[in-house]
Amino acid sequence: MRKTILTIIPILIIAATFFSGCADTKSHTRGVYMLLDTSGTYARELKKAQNIINYLLAILQPGDSLAVARIDSGSFSEKDIVAKVTFDKRPSVANSQKRIFAERIDKFVKTVKSSPYTDISGGLLQAIEFLNESGANQKTVLIFSDMEEDLVKGHVRDFQLQMDGFKVVALNVTKLRGDIVDPREYLKRIDKWRQRVESGGGQWRVINDLDHLNAILGH
């Protein structure tokens, strides 16, 4: 009996050493930062954005991070973050966090006020900062906007964005009145953002059909 125990203990020690040695230190988590355009008439589209957030809450796993921020006159600010969370590693706790997050977003959507300007670049910078700090392995920025930037006079935003390893998805890019008259305006706008993201090392994608949300976090 004693001999058996003496045999089992080294086996357990070796197994424990093996598994601790195999512990994967590389992050497998995902970080998602969603920017919501609250300027002008686009604020009315926020119900759609809420559905997308709910979808994200359903598919994100324990350990993943999610933040939702508004795009207003000066978006490069923590104050514009509506809600942020890094889900607990335990699924039951993560579920509770998701519920609270959903409630907070619901409250925001109901009480949101339209902003006069649209600082998309500032929001992007804030997103980059948040996602880099979160340590997520897969970083995604979702921009729920018409992608028409309208800056306050004096704000400087014409600089290169550092977006290595980032994926930027423009969602529900609605066509403006001018776009209908001259569609080239729309294409030019989209292309400008694509170039800006790709020149910073990021990936760019546009999803206007919200029935295909499964492509948001996929490659």
Next chain:
Amino acid sequence: MPDPNPLFIFPDKPFLSIIILAALAVAGLYLARRQAHESIRAFCRVVRNSMRIAAKSVMRGEAQLRERNREVLLAEGMELVEREVEREFQRVALVIERDLQGYPALNRKLSEQIAHIDQDYQDSSEVPPTPPVWINAVEAVAKIQDKGGRMVGEILSDIHKTIIKMQKKAGEDYWAATRKRHKILSAMMPYWRRLAGTLDIVGRTMASLQEKAKIIDRLMNDYDEIRHGTDKAVRKLSSSSMTHFFISSFGLFIAVGGAVVNFNLVALPMSEMFGGATYIAGFPASEVGALFLILLETLTGIFFMEAMGFTKLFPFIASYDDKRRHRWAIIMLIFLFIFAGMESALAFMRDIIAAQNEALLQSLSGAGGTINAHTSFIPTATQMVMGFVLPFILAMAAIPLESFIHAARTVIGVLMVGLLRFLAALLRFFGTMFYYLGSFFIGIYDLVIFPPLWAEEKIRDSGVGRRKKEAKGKKSKAADKEKNQVRNA
């Protein structure tokens, strides 16, 4: 304008240059014809011989493997028969212990019953009636001359009466003795029955032993055949191995299915313990943990089966004495129960987490939902029972696993032999093909240089050629003649 090819003799006339170059090449090839033919033949011969040598060495390997397979098959067969014989002997020992252990008592009982019956028999034997001694007296009296005396008449009359009286008494005595004998004989019946019953038990035991002895005889014959390595034994064992392989594969397939179900049952709740974002070697820790748990259960099951003597995968466990093996089996059984309890709890937890997830999804989709989404306890109970039972089912996998390991060795050996044979045949085929490809290449070579060959043939057929031929023929005839002379001498 493109630069002309430097090989062209007349750069401005490429066609002419090509023709001249081709003619030169043909002439060169014609001059080198013999050497080229020899080279092609030599190359093809080298390739063929190399392939034949390779095929031979593959066949040698195949023969060694076949021999090794045979040895392994016989060794496994011997072990199997030894185990069967051991089991039969255990059964015989059990029968002897159970039925014939009380044989001395049974024997004494039988002897007593036989003695009793013998005694009764002795008692019941018919006593011969006592010889009537008075008949002589009657005979003597009857011989007395009747001279008309009244006295004699009276004596005879008395004697007659006495005889009648005596006869009656003798008859009564006889019937009384017969009755007594019948009584004794009827008292013997239960003894006879008891004796018959006892003998029946002994007979049945003997028949069972005889049957087992027949089985042992058969097994010993098999053992003898295996020991002598007869082809019959090898064929039998080989076919048996194939059957075992397929049956055990099926058993293992079912066990793997059970393991997959088990994995799905415990992987989700494991994330509650390990965390959903922890990874081990690139895999979620919860899944690795679930897999590890299942493997531990399987290993415990294998050890339990080993300790119980169902399998013989670990010789060191089989070599333990009975007491130690028994203790080992109890420890493993306790572990199995712990694992079963753990799995049952995890299954319960899984149900709660799944319900929470479902409720969350419902609330996110706007349908609303509560944590206790399910109303029936049946799915939970089913999952818990499955969680409890599956470790024991996995433990049973040790039996098909052992059979699979033993049979796979033979089956893989047979497959390897087939593969080596195929390889050898392939090598031979390609070797032969290369050999004949040589002739083909020579033909192609001759086809390329057919103009000079045609010219050569024409010259040979003309006078010069014929003369040369004749001279050559004469020379060879003279040489043959010389040779014959030498041989005759």
